Amino acid sequence: MSRGLLIVLSGPSGVGKGTVCTALRSRVPELVYSVSATTRSPRLGEVNGVNYFFKTREQFMEMIENDQLLEYAEYVGNYYGTPRDFVEETLAQGKDIILEIEVQGALKVKEKFPDGIFVFLMPPSLEELKDRIQGRGTENQATIEHRMSVAVDEINLLQHYDYAVVNDEINLACERIEAIIIAEHCKVRK
Numbered sequence: 601m602s603r604g605l606l607i608v609l610s611g612p613s614g615v616g617k618g619t620v621c622t623a624l625r626s627r628v629p630e631l632v633y634s635v636s637a638t639t640r641s642p643r644l645g646e647v648n649g650v651n652y653f654f655k656t657r658e659q660f661m662e663m664i665e666n667d668q669l670l671e672y673a674e675y676v677g678n679y680y681g682t683p684r685d686f687v688e689e690t691l692a693q694g695k696d697i698i699l700e701i702e703v704q705g706a707l708k709v710k711e712k713f714p715d716g717i718f719v720f721l722m723p724p725s726l727e728e729l730k731d732r733i734q735g736r737g738t739e740n741q742a743t744i745e746h747r748m749s750v751a752v753d754e755i756n757l758l759q760h761y762d763y764a765v766v767n768d769e770i771n772l773a774c775e776r777i778e779a780i781i782i783a784e785h786c787k788v789r790k
């Protein structure tokens with residue numbers, strides 16, 4: 601049995617990673633989603649173990665010390681990290697797994713999994729990006745400004761990715777990512 605594909609989906613805050621990932625998972629039910637650990641507080645409606653594993657800073661530090669994270673990063677004042685064992689086990693079972701993570705973490709994953717597929721979700725424009733973060737209504741003004749300045753730095757790291765997908769329309773973005781996954785399965789690996 602061949603190993604599954606490790607797919608990393610990154611992109612600036614508010615571009616629609618969560619929305620696209622949810623849509624993609626319902627279109628491709630066999631795609632496994634990696635649930636991250638975070639020290640961020642849950643937003644309204646977020647469920648522990650579904651959206652994230654919500655941890656205290658102490659618990660998160662313990663996960664780092666015990667080498668339980670494949671990668672982790674600090675992002676706008678909170679820690680986020682990918683539980684390692686779940687990723688390894690899923691790939692070993694021949695299943696594809698998608699990690700929805702920010703760019704610093706994605707670059708660390710690339711060092712460990714050079715065969716991973718790195719997809720960057722692009723906003724149609726920076727104005728549209730700001731509208732989406734504001735429209736979501738989950739962040740205060742200072743956090744929005746901070747996330748926007750981080751977004752510009754993140755977009756500058758696009759060169760490290762294999763694919764750029766514009767999230768102009770959710771279904772179109774999903775179709776493009778599905779096409780990438782299909783093509784990667786057909787690829788002759790040397």
Ligand SMILES: Nc1nc2c(ncn2[C@@H]2O[C@H](COP(=O)(O)OP(=O)(O)O)[C@@H](O)[C@H]2O)c(=O)[nH]1
Pocket residue numbers: 610611612613614617618636637640671672673675680681682683700701702703704705706
């Ligand atoms: N490096 C890393 N980034 C993560 C992880 N999980 C989530 N992120 C990223 O952390 C950033 C902030 O996530 P979040 O607070 O949920 O906000 P949102 O994704 O912008 O709605 C996003 O870019 C996520 O993709 C992880 O395990 N590792």
Ligand SMILES: Nc1ncnc2c1ncn2[C@@H]1O[C@H](COP(=O)(O)OP(=O)(O)O)[C@@H](O)[C@H]1O
Pocket residue numbers: 611612613614615616617618619620732733735736767768769770
């Ligand atoms: N293609 C799209 N067109 C319009 N709005 C979108 C699109 N994709 C996502 N959104 C909206 O943008 C906001 C941010 O999306 P979200 O998935 O939370 O982003 P991220 O996970 O990248 O931070 C949400 O309100 C979402 O409904």
